[in-house]
Amino acid sequence: MEKLIACCGLDCATCDARIATLADDDVLRADTAEKWKVQFGAADISLDMINCTGCREPGVKLAHCAQCQIRNCVASKGYKTCADCEILESCDLVKQIHQFSPAALENLRSLS
Numbered sequence: 001m002e003k004l005i006a007c008c009g010l011d012c013a014t015c016d017a018r019i020a021t022l023a024d025d026d027v028l029r030a031d032t033a034e035k036w037k038v039q040f041g042a043a044d045i046s047l048d049m050i051n052c053t054g055c056r057e058p059g060v061k062l063a064h065c066a067q068c069q070i071r072n073c074v075a076s077k078g079y080k081t082c083a084d085c086e087i088l089e090s091c092d093l094v095k096q097i098h099q100f101s102p103a104a105l106e107n108l109r110s111l112s
Contacts, residue, residue, distance in 0.1 A: 003107065004018075004054045004055075004056070004057060005056075005083075005107045005108070005111060006054065006055035006056060006071075006081070006104075007055055007056065007068075007070050007071045007074040007079075007080075007081050007082060008055075008071075008082060008094050008097045008098075008104055008108075009081065009082060009094070009097065009101075009104030009105055009106075009107040009108040010055075010097065010101060010104045010107070011104075011107060012052075012054035012056075012057065013054075015052070015054070016028055016031070016032040016035075017029075017050045017051070017062060018052050018053060020032060020050055020051075021050070021051050021053055021059075021060065022053070028050075029047045029050040030047045030050075032050050033045045033046055033047050033049065033050050036050075049062065049063060050062075052065070055068075055071060056080065070082065070093055070094055070097065073093060081108060081111060082094045082108055083108040083109070083111040084112075088108060088112075
């Protein structure tokens, strides 16, 4: 499977929200909403919110994307991803993702 690396390094190709969106799969949307409610402690996540084509892909985005500090930082600097940034390894902002998903950092390293 081809990788679709988000600004932070997560692989959008493996994201259940993207998979559900592309397949128009309401069962997967509902399962993802329930999983994310627990994972992110956000009881207000609903099936209707699980629609995204990927962080850097054209199309619909999760509501969080508009307020994602990492995505906004990348855009403000004119970069494609955090891999383009000279402080990738020491950035406290993206480190929040990489501490839970070391693969995201490896994805970014593979781009540079």
